[in-house]
Amino acid sequence: MEWRKCYLDLILVPLGFLISMGYHVWLWHKVGTQPHTTIIGINAGGWSNWVNAMMKDNYKKNILIVQSLRNTIMGSTLMATASILLCYGLAAVISSTYSVKKH
Template identity: 75%
Template sequence: MDWEKSYLDIVLVPLGLMVTIAYNVWLWHKVRTQPLRTIIGRNAAGRRLWVSAMMKDNDKKNILAVQTIRNTIMGSTLMATTSILLCSGLAAIISSTYSVKKPLNDSVLGAHGEFMVSLKYVTLLLIFLFSFMCLSLSIRFTGQVNFLINSPQDSIVTPDYVSELLEKGFTLNIVGNRLVYAALPLLLWIFGPVMVFLCSVTMVPILYNLDFVFVSGRDGLRGKVDGDGNKELV
């Protein structure tokens, strides 16, 4: 009887998670091997050029650099605040004696026991906690860049070092946001494992269109330049 109630959770939820993990691993491989084919790779290359330009003409562009980095920190702060608020809400639900799942027991598929309900909320809590940690570290690295980007060119702080710190901050920001994206299907686990699998599968083509640069056929010359650039950046 227990198996009949929980087999959908055992099959569909891990399968949905594997779809999300497989896509992100493939995306990471593309960023490493063909960076200019991805939004992440192109933005990283642009940020390296931006840091070099800001530090080269620091007297005229220092305010622009600080304002740009400040806006980036505000975005990370918003996501980190959202993650910790969701953690607080989930912690309150877990510690509450009232079962928020009772009104849904007769209308959704999957297991409805106390263990399964606790597993759902604890899993979400851990994901949002890791997301908060990554976003907090991102704010730390980006804040350091806010100071160092105005350093003189002839100091020990070089544009390459500042670019490396900025990339660490953005990488942690991307990881934190991706964890939030992965938690969205799991939020639907409250309504059953079928929703988790359908949401995970639906998110892959959406993220694909947001993560990759599409070059039309008439841009053949630009495609050749991209190929050369990829080889240089690998």
């Protein structure tokens, strides 16, 4: 039995999925058990402290609160747009270089 390129796909694609799923399971466990050791837990604690500080003097800081929330939403939207455009660009490059051999 000779080695074919499709065998490499049969090994690497499931391995990539397993590594990705394993990382996310590990991260979910780490966030659940030790949240302050991950950046997700540190950010959540920071947001919680920020919300508590803003709620103390709400009448003085209402513009700051609205602008901070707007900036957070705009940042998320910008990152999502950039990732979609990057995926489309990568798909275009791959599709233009991929040639199907007809037998």
